[in-house]
Amino acid sequence: MLTRDFVGGVASIAIGAVYLFFAYQLRTSALDDSMGPGGLPRVYGWLLIGLGAILTIQAIVSRRMAVAGATTDEKGEWDGQGRKLLFAAGLLAIGVGYIFLVETLGYLISVAVLLLVTALYLGAGNKGRVLSVAVLGAIFLWVMFVIVLGVRMPSGLLASLSL
Amino acid sequence: METLTHTAAFLFDWHVILAALIGVTWGIMGGALPGISPSITMALLLPFTYTLDPTSAIVLLASTYIGAEYGGSVPAILIRTPGTNAAAATVIDGYEMNRQGKAGLALGISLYSGVIGSLFGLAMLMTLSGPLAKVALAFTPMAYFALGILGLSVIATLSGENLVKGLIAAILGLIIATIGSDPVTGGTRFTFGSAELLGGIEPVMIMVGLFAMSELLVQASKREQDERVTSRPRIQFPDWPLAKRLIPAQIIGNGIGTFEGVMPGAGGTIASFMSYNEARRWSRHPEEFGKGSPEGIAAPETANNTVAETALVPLLSFGIPGSNSTAILLGGFLIHGIVPGPMLFQKSGEVVYGLYAGLFTAAIGQLLIGMAMLPVCIWLVNRPRPYLNAFIFALILSGIYSIHNEAFDLGIMIAAGMLGFFMRMLRFPFLPTVLGLVLGYLVESNFRRSLVLSGDDWMIFVDDRISLGLLILAFLFIGGSIAKRIYDLVRHRPTSTFSESAES
Numbered sequence: 255m256l257t258r259d260f261v262g263g264v265a266s267i268a269i270g271a272v273y274l275f276f277a278y279q280l281r282t283s284a285l286d287d288s289m290g291p292g293g294l295p296r297v298y299g300w301l302l303i304g305l306g307a308i309l310t311i312q313a314i315v316s317r318r319m320a321v322a323g324a325t326t327d328e329k330g331e332w333d334g335q336g337r338k339l340l341f342a343a344g345l346l347a348i349g350v351g352y353i354f355l356v357e358t359l360g361y362l363i364s365v366a367v368l369l370l371v372t373a374l375y376l377g378a379g380n381k382g383r384v385l386s387v388a389v390l391g392a393i394f395l396w397v398m399f400v401i402v403l404g405v406r407m408p409s410g411l412l413a414s415l416s417l
Numbered sequence: 418m419e420t421l422t423h424t425a426a427f428l429f430d431w432h433v434i435l436a437a438l439i440g441v442t443w444g445i446m447g448g449a450l451p452g453i454s455p456s457i458t459m460a461l462l463l464p465f466t467y468t469l470d471p472t473s474a475i476v477l478l479a480s481t482y483i484g485a486e487y488g489g490s491v492p493a494i495l496i497r498t499p500g501t502n503a504a505a506a507t508v509i510d511g512y513e514m515n516r517q518g519k520a521g522l523a524l525g526i527s528l529y530s531g532v533i534g535s536l537f538g539l540a541m542l543m544t545l546s547g548p549l550a551k552v553a554l555a556f557t558p559m560a561y562f563a564l565g566i567l568g569l570s571v572i573a574t575l576s577g578e579n580l581v582k583g584l585i586a587a588i589l590g591l592i593i594a595t596i597g598s599d600p601v602t603g604g605t606r607f608t609f610g611s612a613e614l615l616g617g618i619e620p621v622m623i624m625v626g627l628f629a630m631s632e633l634l635v636q637a638s639k640r641e642q643d644e645r646v647t648s649r650p651r652i653q654f655p656d657w658p659l660a661k662r663l664i665p666a667q668i669i670g671n672g673i674g675t676f677e678g679v680m681p682g683a684g685g686t687i688a689s690f691m692s693y694n695e696a697r698r699w700s701r702h703p704e705e706f707g708k709g710s711p712e713g714i715a716a717p718e719t720a721n722n723t724v725a726e727t728a729l730v731p732l733l734s735f736g737i738p739g740s741n742s743t744a745i746l747l748g749g750f751l752i753h754g755i756v757p758g759p760m761l762f763q764k765s766g767e768v769v770y771g772l773y774a775g776l777f778t779a780a781i782g783q784l785l786i787g788m789a790m791l792p793v794c795i796w797l798v799n800r801p802r803p804y805l806n807a808f809i810f811a812l813i814l815s816g817i818y819s820i821h822n823e824a825f826d827l828g829i830m831i832a833a834g835m836l837g838f839f840m841r842m843l844r845f846p847f848l849p850t851v852l853g854l855v856l857g858y859l860v861e862s863n864f865r866r867s868l869v870l871s872g873d874d875w876m877i878f879v880d881d882r883i884s885l886g887l888l889i890l891a892f893l894f895i896g897g898s899i900a901k902r903i904y905d906l907v908r909h910r911p912t913s914t915f916s917e918s919a920e921s
Contacts, residue, residue, distance in 0.1 A: 259579070262843040266585050273592055280606055287869050291599035291606050294861050298595070302588045309581045335842070338638035342838060345637035345810075346831065349630075352814060353827045365815065369807045377640050378803035387804050395815050403453065404461060405819040 258331065259313035266306030274299030348372055360410025361400070366392035420543050420773070423766065427774035432470065436477040437778035442786050444484020445491070449794075451498045451625050451816035455485035456741035463748060471753035472768050476775030478749040479729070482742050483779045484786075486685060486725040487531040490718055491791065494523045495798045496809050498629035502620050503685030503721035505851050506693040508628050510706065510713030517709050520795050521653040526711050527718045528787040529654055530667055534719035535780035537671045538678065538726025543773055546730050552679055554735070558866040559878050563887035564680065565860035568687040568852060570891040571694040573898035575848040577707075580902065583849045586840065590853020591860075593618055600862035601869070613825040620686075620854050622817055622826055626833020627840075627847050629813050634838040636806055652791050659711060666696040666712035667719045674723025679731060680739065685724040686855045689717035690848070698897075726776060733757050733769065 277295035348371055356364045370388035378384045399405040409415075427433050440462070447458025459481045466474035489501030494511030507527060514523035556564075569587065576583020596607045597617025608614040655663060670692040677688035696716030697706040706713050729746070731737040736758035738744035750757050755765045762769055798805060817830045840847060871877035878884050 258843045259582075262582065262585070262845060265839075265843070269589075276607060281604070283602065283604065285602060287601050287865050288873050289865050289868060291602055291604050294864075295592070295595050295606065298588050298591050302585065302592070305581055305585045305588065309579075309585065312579075312581065341640055342634040342638040345634055346835065349810070349814065349827070349831050349834075353824050353831070356818070356824055356827075361815075365811050368814070369811050372807035372810050373803045376637060376803035376806050378801070378807070384804075387807070391808055391811060395811055398450070399815050399819055403447070403450075403819070406822050407815075407818065 256332070257313050257317055259309055260317070263306045263308075263310030263313055266309060267303050268306075270299050270302030270306055273302065344375055345372070348375060356410070357408045358410055360412045361407035362392055362396045362412060363410065365395055420770070423770040424543070424773040424777075427472070427767075427771045428777065430472075430771070430774070432473045433476050433771055433775045434778050436469070436473040437480040437775040438782045438786070440477040440480025440775075441484035441779040441782045444481040444486075445488035445783070445786060445790065446484075447481070448485035448488025448500045448504075449491045451492060451500055451621070451629065451813050453500075453816060453819060454621065454741070455482050455489075455501060456745050457819075458485045459742055459745040463745060463752075466749055467752060471755060471765070472771030472775075474753060475746070475749055475755075475768055475772050476779075478746050479772055480775055480779035480782070482746065483535055483722070483725050483776065484783060485742075486721050487528070487535075487718075487783055487787070489721075490527040490531070490714075491524065491794055494527060494714070495520060495794055496629060496805075497632045498809070498813060499621075499624050501685075501721075502624065502855060503689050503717075503724070505624050505628070505686065506689040506717035506848075507714055509693070509848065510708075510710045513707070513709035514711075514714070515798075519653075519709070520798065521651050521792075522655070522711070523714055524787075524791045524795070525652045525654040526663065526714045528652070528784060528791070529660075530663065530670065530715040530718040531722040531787075532780050532784045533667055534670060534674060534722030535726055535776070535783065537719075538674060538723035539773065539776050539780065541675050541723070542726050542729055542733075542776075546734055552676075555883060556680055557881055557884070558863040558870065559881040559884040560887065561680075562860060562863035562867055563878065563881075563884040563891070564687070565856045565863065567887045567891040567894070568691060568856045569860065570894040571690055572849040572852055573895045574694050574697065575690075575846060575852070577846045579844075580899075582845045586845045586847065587849035587853040589836075590623075590850035590855075591857040592853075593623060593850075594854050594857025595861070600858060601865045611825075613821075613823060617858070618829055619820055619826075620851070622820070622830045623833045623854055624851055625813050625817060626830040626835075627837035627850065629809065630830060630834025631837030631841055633806055633810055634834055635841065636802065638838075651795070652788050655711065662701075663712060663715040665699060666692075666716040669695045669699065670716045670719025671723050674720035675727050677720070678724035678727025685721035685728075688720040688724045690852055692716040692720035694894075729772075733761055734759065736761075 274296065277292050277299050280292035280295070282290050282292070348368065352364055352368045366388045369391045370384060373384045373387060400407050443462065444455065444458055447453045448455060459478050462477060462481055466477060469477065486501060486503060489499055489504030490507045490511065492498040492500045493504040493507040494515055497508055497512040499505040499508055511523045511527065514520065572583055572587045573580065596614055598615055599606055605615060673692045673695065674688045693713060693716050696712045697703050700706065700712050702710065728739055728743055731739050732743045732747060736747065736756060738747045747757060755768060813830070814827055817826050818824065820826055837847065867877055878888065
């Protein structure tokens with residue numbers, strides 16, 4: 255029953271319902287135009303729910319037809335997805351870690367750590383090479399963004415060195 | 418003819434040549450960095466223009482704009498990250514060609530089409546400024562609304578095998594576009610008390626998340642399977658049969674790019690998506706689109722480079738900047754005491770002719786500089802996957818941070834990456850989301866403004882002739898796409914899909 259389309263349809267209904275809830279909370283004012291700030295968001299919310307329902311029904315019907323024809327392999331559709339999700343979540347965690355550290359450690363240090371940890375996580379074997387890529391990559395990005403483009407990146411721990 | 422002779426006099430002015438070459442190089446570098454928009458790239462140069470003579474200053478800024486619009490395609494093809502909003506359509510087939518080991522050819526097609534777009538756009542700018550400017554002035558909020566609907570009509574063809582999924586994806590984009598300040602009343606919507614969301618979400622954050630971050634997550638999710646593809650670090654231009662095949666797509670890109678460029682506010686993104694869609698519609702090989710079609714690169718790249726030139730029409734003719742980039746260019750004019758508008762040609766004709774010559778030099782320079790820079794870029798993306806992906810991750814996080822200097826934006830980009838990852842897992846297409854995101858504000862603001870103007874009379878969209886024409890065109894596009902789907906269904910033919918590297 256849990257085909258990708260079914261999950262997609264149910265997720266769309268859920269997202270649409272949450273969005274619609276907040277769309278109906280939008281305050282109206284006497285200065286609003288007739289449609290108001292909530293007008294189109296409500297239309298979008300209902301459309302998302304409606305389309306989600308259609309996708310769910312489509313998924314159920316095609317599943318029933320497939321079962322009648324005995325041609326599906328539902329289990330195969332989700333095989334290995336849990337492991338994939340776990341690996342992807344690891345990279346996501348590295349990114350979230352960077353967000354929390356960048357302003358404390360500063361750009362130069364945190365981007366070097368990011369390069370090092372990400373490359374190791376993704377399977378880089380040669381430790382010496384990883385370290386040199388992390389250091390040189392961080393310096394390259396720092397020169398590109400901070401020196402050449404003049405972007406104000408956080409200095410963090412290196413603030414006293416104006417880096 | 419007079420314009421040509423005046424322009425020719427500046428073609429050998431070394432100040433103009435130098436400014437054009439520096440500008441286009443700087444632009445390509447800026448455009449190639451995700452998060453660094455053409456307007457930021459130009460703004461960084463603005464302080465340097467104070468000391469330059471007016472012609473060189475304007476040429477420097479305008480060439481940067483041209484270079485940045487082109488530069489956006491380089492990461493789009495090589496690392497699935499559109500450097501600019503307008504390069505989002507190039508990701509689809511460009512990255513697919515890269516995956517097939519044809520990065521050199523993909524970059525060659527994009528460079529060659531970009532130069533054609535620039536030269537055609539320049540010809541339009543020089544010869545048709547007057548009539549094109551009149552078209553721009555005729556555009557009312559109703560016409561802009563209809564233009565947005567025309568852009569959204571492309572969704573019907575970009576939805577792949579399941580139209581419902583495409584529509585859901587588009588609505589997700591429209592929903593994201595509603596976050597921030599209300600376009601009519603200025604009240605806040607869906608900001609949940611966050612000051613960072615007041616200005617809305619920059620489309621580039623979502624695009625980088627959807628395309629690049631989700632790709633990194635997918636790569637991370639299958640660590641054991643090394644899908645490394647290497648391309649020869651050499652730019653490869655299309656041979657004659659391929660160049661001939663690209664001509665219709667480039668003509669489409671030129672036509673749509675000219676039309677969209679002169680509309681203030683329309684921009685290169687709509688032009689590139691519409692060109693992509695039309696190129697697919699009229700192609701002899703529509704089944705190749707989404708799977709590495711050369712026309713899928715040629716059409717959007719020609720279009721957004723044409724837009725970069727024709728966007729100067731409303732600026733030079735009326736002093737109306739239609740985008741952030743042309744607003745920076747307007748700033749460049751004003752710094753030197755030049756006021757663009759109807760009197761520009763009489764009062765500062767030499768600056769305009771110098772600008773034309775500079776734009777020509779920039780287009781040719783784009784070709785030479787692209788040929789020199791791109792092999793290095795291909796070599797870089799041929800590095801082992803763990804290092805390359807780590808570097809891409811660091812690059813996109815740095816680029817997104819540089820937009821507002823806020824870590825909050827990184828969270829938005831990562832969230833968009835998660836959304837993209839799940840959309841790929843559930844086989845939803847991205848392109849409708851991007852279209853909804855880019856067009857959401859244009860559609861809503863002009864729809865509501867039109868209703869305010871008409872006192873809630875919906876007939877105003879029919880009474881306005883341009884609006885009516887565009888709406889009819891949009892309905893024809895939608896009707897045609899749906900009819901083709903029904904025809905394919907009846908004949909049991911598979912609907913051509915847009916894989917966008919969907920996860921299995």
